[in-house]
Every structure is written in structure tokens, then in C-alpha cells.
Amino acid sequence: MCKKVTNIRDIAKLAGVSVATVSRALTKPEVVRPATIEKVKRTIAALDYSPNAVASSLRRQRSDNIIVVVPNIHNPFYSGIVQGIENIAHDNGYKILLGETQDNQDRLDRYTAMIASRGADGLVLLGSLLPTVVRESINAGKESPVPLVLACERFDGLLSPSVEIDNVAASRLATEHLLGQGHERIGTISGPSANTLSVDRLQGYRAALRKSQIRFDRQLVVEGDFSIRSGYQAMLQLLALNPPPSAVVCANDEMAIGAQKAARELGLDMPEDLAVVGFDDIRFAQYAVPPLTTIAQPTIEIGETAMRLMIRVLTASVAPGERVVLPHELIVRESTGRRLSTAPPRRARPTRRAKS
Amino acid sequence: MCKKVTNIRDIAKLAGVSVATVSRALTKPEVVRPATIEKVKRTIAALDYSPNAVASSLRRQRSDNIIVVVPNIHNPFYSGIVQGIENIAHDNGYKILLGETQDNQDRLDRYTAMIASRGADGLVLLGSLLPTVVRESINAGKESPVPLVLACERFDGLLSPSVEIDNVAASRLATEHLLGQGHERIGTISGPSANTLSVDRLQGYRAALRKSQIRFDRQLVVEGDFSIRSGYQAMLQLLALNPPPSAVVCANDEMAIGAQKAARELGLDMPEDLAVVGFDDIRFAQYAVPPLTTIAQPTIEIGETAMRLMIRVLTASVAPGERVVLPHELIVRESTGRRLSTAPPRRARPTRRAKS
DNA sequence: GTGAAAGCGCTAACAG
């Protein structure tokens, strides 16, 4: 079991050079004579040596690990972002470690603690939960105690850089799409109000109504928690209203999919009886029944931008509070349709795309 | 930026004890006088010290990190498994680091390399890709060069322990469910044939047909890649047959959801014209149209079992090639229905569960 | 270009 592993000294000895030279051959080849490098490389291959990253971390006082924390790994929306982060991280010699919080503060704090204990150099946060130490720093008016970048969420008072789309504008766009189709009684299934992202989306919805001079009706807003089930329940609640809405804007696709099920169970035809809009354009969106009109976010690019920001944070070259806003896009599918037309749109219509 | 962080020596000095005592107070409190512990703790709090895990790893020659590699973080099926792994890991002082491969060999190898470089102690693999070094060891007839546990997949010739359900039996159960409803022309959308899991499920399908004395028809087998899109395409292919199948068994839920879309687009009613069965019972399954009959796997338990096996691997107390088989369950929803009944089943029927 | 040597911060003998 415990056969001794080779270390840099073994390589040095066998290659007939000093440990310093082996180290240099591996990390700064440009300062070592090619012939020496060759000799070292051969020895390394022969002994199947692999450098001890832990020792290296200890010595260099950095791990080159970045922790990325997502609320739920199964949320399809995060997948693209993580991918983008990985891309840039890899190109710059960083490794990314993924953590899942399940919206559990304790787990988030545990991942965050890896930074204090030098297991990682920085934290990229997706989702709306903040580590306790970070929250305390906000209250104290200080900057984050850990190198931090927020991808897809924003926190008032926090000076760490963030990447996001303009959620207000995106949600307004979605709502205006419905207004443009003649809908006047439009409901919304919002996200948790503790969440800036939810607040922004709700605000966009209200802004669109206001611009069309439609009175805001509290009853038409039901709060969900981004889960499929909560969308289902929220839709039941909306459809129990008298009169019910003819269209509903959902703060994410999962809730929209739950909402569609509720409408279907009540015998409503979509989009004729009820139009539904989602948010995120997850992979399941185009397989929803009917396929979901939604807002697409540039997930890969969000991830790439977040990681670039992280690199700048680690090299102390980012302005505190820097915010990057990326463009969104309205994807029109069959869950919304011309309300006023006589021939209701049918399935198998090709997907159209409208630049935001 | 670079203010010096406190280390164990600072604590020792300020608390008036030796570094060894500080270390012991933190890691073996039972051998230290309570009063001393108290003193140390107070000092630690005062200086906001947190132990350097990297130094500790270097000294102890272990990191207490376990890497869990999933093919795609967005696959809802893996979420529960990861959760189970986390549970047991946390209870035993391990941290888990998640890696996503995107079915990319290079990325998998990079995560695996973290073990050689001491960044992690072991690897739990979900999915069907094997690290290069592991594959080589199989070819050489040797045991895995890294502590390895397979959750949900099996590889012939590999001696590492694994956890899985009986995929043959589960797939047979699903197929028999359809046979029991009077279907005779049953197709299947299988997974990649490189995959033991796919092979097992296909075998279960064939076994069920054989038992019912139904001739196996090559045409009724279409291979997908577990993606929604591939399920869609495979179903188009199956429905182009003459005669088409009256029921289809899919090797996972995502393909089943894609398949349902294809059937819907061709104007088929489910389950009347076509019954569909999935596999995994992902969260979206009950929101499919119609809700999907599927095989549920005990995901949390799979994860917990895998992590327990890993702990035993690390303490050298597991028999090579140990396999744990966990029970599965058929979840009957509306995507399958009594084919021979006169009144076709309608929506909103409560979900029934049948123990496997 | 290369080598010698001093730690990075911690843990685990060993001694008391």
C-alpha cells in the first residue's frame, strides 16, 4: 500500500543535478539549458515522478485553486457558467473546484473556509447566498475578506466585482413581448424577494406595465423559490383569480415548466388560453410543452468574464465594485403567440430569435 | 494587500505555550488540559487565526480531499449522488471537490492528476469515462493507481469497488411493465454502447422480450447518447418504421423527454398511441408531458455508499472488486397506460409506486 | 546556468 513516492530529490540525484535545477526545469524552463531539461525530463518519466503540489503551495503561498460555489449542481443554468470559468481558469494555470451549497449556509461557509486555510485562492459565487464572513464585512463596511467575484448576482453594499445581465431590462423585454401580443392582464411568478435578481426581474415587469399604463395588481404577483414545484403552485394560485391572467412571466424556466403543468391540468391551452414566459433558456426549455419563450443569458461568457475578473482580483488590479453587464436575448417559442390572431399558432413552428 | 497572516507560532507565543500544544489543542483536545485549550482558543479568536491546511497536508501526507467527478453537472441524476457523498464525507472529516468532465478525457485526467500531486486522496467517479492512468492499469492487469470508487457504473476488468443498481433487472422491469399492458412491438432508445450501463439496460430489455417470446428486432433499437436531443432524433427514427413501435423504453429520462417531443410533433397521443418509459426519475420526469413512467434509483444512498467505500479504500479495508447493488423502483406515471382498456387513462391521475 | 541552503506552517516523535 504505502510504497514511498518519488520526490524532487530522487530526480535530482538520479539526473545528476541539484534539486533547484529540477525545480527550475519544471517551472522556468527558459532559464535552464535545453540539454539539462531533457535529462531531467527523462528521469522524471523513468521514475514516474509527479511534483507535490501541496509542498509547492506551501512554499509559494498560493494554491492556484479557485472555488466555484453553485447553489445546486443540477440547475442547468449554472452549467454553462461553470464551463466558461473552467475555460479561462485552465488557460491561466488555475484549477477550479466546484462546491454545491444546496442553499445551505453552513456548506457555503465550509467552502469559503478553504480560502482562509489556503486550500484555495479565491471564490466565485453563483447564486444568492453569501458566506457569513462576507456578510459581516458588508455590515462592517469593509471589503470582502476573501477574493470574491459574483457571477449572476449582485449584493448592495458589497464591493466585490460582479458579472450579470441587466435583469430589469430583460424582464421588461419579456413583459413587453406579451404586451405587444395584446395581453393586458399579465401575472408574474417571481423569485424569493431576498434576492436582488428577483427584485430586479420584478421591477422590470412593473416597469413594462407602467409604460403601457397598466395598473399594477398585487394579486398578480406570486412569489416562488425558483423550483419547479413552486412554479406549479404559484400558477394554481394565479389561475384561481377572477379574472385570471392571460399571460404569466416567470422568473426562471424551472418555475415556468411547473407553471405549464398547472395550466395543462386545468385544461388550458397554451398559448391560446395562457401565454407563459420563462427566464434562462435552460436545455429543457425547448422541450417544454409548448416550447418555452424565454430570456437567454450568455452563460459561457458570464463564466469567462467572472474568471477574468477573479484573476484581476488576485493580482490586485480590479477596481472595487466593478460590474460587468452582458447582453441578454429574447428567445421566442410557442409558449407565447399572437393573442389577437384568428388562427392560433401551432406546434413545430421554427424558433425565432430577437436580439434584445 | 499582502498583510502577513498569523501562524501557529504567533498563537503559541501569545498564548504562552509551545506550538505543539497549540497543534494538539486543535487536533487532539483530549490530551490537553482544558484550561490550556481555553487559553489557546481565546488567542486564536483574538488573532483570527486559521490553521494552514496546506502545511498540515504536507506534513501528514494526506489532504482529506476527495474528488468527485461528474460528466455534466447539469444532469439532475447526479445531484442526489453528490449529496449523499457529501453527507458521509463531511461526517468523516473529508471535504469533497467536484469536477466536471464534459465527457472530456483531458479534463478527467487533470482532476485525476490532483491525486498524484497530493491535492486529493481519492477519486469517486460518476459516469462512464475512465482516467487514462486507470485504463492503462486495467490493460496491464494491475489495480488502480489511484484510490478509486465507481458510483453508478462498472468496468469489466477493473478491481475498484463500485456501487450500482441492477441495471439489467431494472430495465427488464420497465420492459415487462409495458408487456404487461399488452404492448408487443416495443422499441428502445439505448445509451452509448461503449458503456456497461447501456449494455446492461439493453440486455434487460432483450431479456424481457425473450421471456415473453417476442422476437428481437434490431430495427427497434436506436442508440442515443443520453442527451435530450438524441432522444428526439432516435424517436423520429423509430416512428418512421413500418409498423412503428407502440411503446419505447429509454435508457434515461432526458432521452425520454426528447422522445416525447418527437411523438408529440408527429401528432401521437401518449400513452394511447405510444407509451414511453424513462430511467432515473430526474426532477423533470414528473413534469414531462405526459408525466414519465420511469425507474428511480436511490441516489442519496448510492452516494453515501460510494463514500463509505472510499473511506474503506483509503484505510485499505476493502476487498478489491467489491460491488454493492442497491434496489431500484418502478415509478408508474401517465406516459404508460393500460393499452387494452376502453377508457384511456387521463391526466391528473395520482402517481402510483410499485416496489421493484 | 547551476548549486547550497533557508525556510513555508504544521505534526509527531521523543523527552521530560
Added chain:
DNA sequence: CTGTTAGCGCTTTCAC
């Protein structure tokens, strides 16, 4: 119970 001390394996001055 507590202190002293020798490394874990690597990187990085500082010499040559």
C-alpha cells in the same frame, strides 16, 4: 500534560 525539534517537498534567494 507540555516543550523541543526534525522534517514533509518544494521554491527561491544568493553565490559561484
